Amino acid sequence: MRYPVLMVAYLIVGGSLFSFGLSEFPLAVESLDRFTALIVHQLIGLFTSATTQRDAIVTLDGFAVLIIIECVGLLEMVIYSACVLAFPAPVRARLWGIPLGCAAIFGFNVLRITTLLIVGRHWNEYFDFFHVYFWQATLIAMIVGVLYGWIKIFVHR
Amino acid sequence: MKRALVVVLSFAVVSLGLLWLWGEWLRAGYGQLFFAVARPLYDFLGFEEAPVVAFRQRYINFVPFVSLLLVTPGLSIRRRTLGLVFGLLFIFVCHLGLNLTAILQPGPALPIVPSIVSDALPFLVWIVIAYPVLAKFLPTQDESEEKPKTT
Numbered sequence: 001m002r003y004p005v006l007m008v009a010y011l012i013v014g015g016s017l018f019s020f021g022l023s024e025f026p027l028a029v030e031s032l033d034r035f036t037a038l039i040v041h042q043l044i045g046l047f048t049s050a051t052t053q054r055d056a057i058v059t060l061d062g063f064a065v066l067i068i069i070e071c072v073g074l075l076e077m078v079i080y081s082a083c084v085l086a087f088p089a090p091v092r093a094r095l096w097g098i099p100l101g102c103a104a105i106f107g108f109n110v111l112r113i114t115t116l117l118i119v120g121r122h123w124n125e126y127f128d129f130f131h132v133y134f135w136q137a138t139l140i141a142m143i144v145g146v147l148y149g150w151i152k153i154f155v156h157r
Numbered sequence: 158m159k160r161a162l163v164v165v166l167s168f169a170v171v172s173l174g175l176l177w178l179w180g181e182w183l184r185a186g187y188g189q190l191f192f193a194v195a196r197p198l199y200d201f202l203g204f205e206e207a208p209v210v211a212f213r214q215r216y217i218n219f220v221p222f223v224s225l226l227l228v229t230p231g232l233s234i235r236r237r238t239l240g241l242v243f244g245l246l247f248i249f250v251c252h253l254g255l256n257l258t259a260i261l262q263p264g265p266a267l268p269i270v271p272s273i274v275s276d277a278l279p280f281l282v283w284i285v286i287a288y289p290v291l292a293k294f295l296p297t298q299d300e301s302e303e304k305p306k307t308t
Contacts, residue, residue, distance in 0.1 A: 004281050011277055015270035022269065070272075079277045088295060129180065132217060137172040140221040140280055141165065148161075151294050 003086055010082035018078055022069065029069050030056070036072045036106075040113045058113075063121040065113065073109035077102040080143050084150065093154040101146045108142045164228055172224035179220055187219075188212040195253055208259050215267060215275045216252055219245065222279030229283070231290045240286035251278055 022029055033056035041053035050061040057066050084097045112134045120127040192211040199207045226232075226240055251274075258271040267275060284291060 001285070004284050007277075007281060007284075008274070011273055012270060015273040018273070019269040075273055075276055078273055079280070082277070083280075129176070132180075132214065133173065133176050136217050136276070137168075137176065137221050137224065139276060140225065141168060143280060144225075145165070148294075156294075 003088075006086035007082050010085045011079065014078040014082055018074060032072050032074070033067045033069060036110065036113070037067045039110050040067070040117070043110060043114055044117065058117065060117040060121045063117060063124070065117055065120065067113065071109075071113065073105050076105050076109070076139055076142055079139075080105055080146055083143065083147050087151075087155070089151075089155045093150075097150040097154055101150055104146050104149070105142055108138075108146075112138060160230070164230060167228040168224050171227050172220055175220045175223055176217070179217055183219075184212065184217070187216060191216070191249075191252065191256075195256060198253065199257070204257060204260070206260065207257050208263060210256060210259060210265070213252075213256070213267070215255075215272065218275060218279045219248060220279075222248060222282055225279065225283040226286060229287045229290055232287060236286065236289070244282045244286055247282055248278060251275075 037053050037056045037058045040058050041051055044051040044058075044060055048060075052059045056068070057064050059065075080101050081098050084094050084101060087094070089097070116127070116131060116134060119130045188211040192209055195209045195211065199205065199209065222244055223241065226237060226244065229237075232240070255267060255271045255275050258268055262268040266272065
């Protein structure tokens with residue numbers, strides 16, 4: 001029971017810091033939204049020129065999405081970091097695990113938004129379904145997957 | 158690797174099916190149940206001013222919990238069944254508690270910290286229930302300690 005209890009404690013601390021950051025540094029939050037939108041735009045731009053980006057809005061052939069703070073993967077990173085910090089692993093493994101795992105989550109999140117844009121553009125009637133699905137189910141899958149990878153690579157090597 | 162891929166694919170299939178069921182029927186039914194329980198309970202506890210947002214999107218966290226528990230390999234049927242029953246009940250109780258935090262910040266969305274706890278909830282409950290299987294991933298005492306440097 002120690003692991004889940006520790007994880008909840010780290011979640012509350014991490015969540016409180018995150019909440020503080022949202023209220024105290026709104027410009028940084030907006031920059032992160034715009035940065036995520038830019039990366040999604042660049043990724044789609046590799047395959048088609050029918051994409052635009054303005055501030056935190058990305059479009060694909062006329063279908064637009066607005067990236068808000070809940071879409072940039074920070075909540076997932078807080079949850080993942082709490083999992084890593086609570087895990088009984090060497091300090092060095094944890095120090096590597098947090099930034100690398102967060103980068104992986106950011107990458108998965110960019111893919112998630114890209115997929116949503118494609119679904120919204122080509123199968124618009126399924127957008128809401130996939131939006132909810134990619135939010136909750138893949139959130140868990142992402143965290144479990146990255147955590148599994150971290151344990152395999154850094155803890156059990 | 159092949160086994161991990163099967164687990165991931167099973168998770169995708171089960172969670173997609175459950176999400177469809179949730180959207181079609183379960184969400185409305187759960188909202189009615191939540192309202193029927195929450196309002197009298199909050200009144201009884203003295204939280205008359207607490208809003209009861211019975212149809213919150215975040216209550217969908219039942220779906221990843223059930224999916225995770227169903228696809229986890231190596232769990233006994235008894236543990237899986239009891240885990241489902243007690244896990245669902247625990248998540249329901251947590252929804253009642255998390256909904257109360259709307260007193261602090263009224264609106265359609267939960268405050269940030271309860272949102273994070275809510276999103277992590279299926280994962281946490283799954284860890285507790287599937288612990289016998291997941292414990293295999295925990296490092297041994299030797300692994301969890303930093304090896305002393307030799308000179």
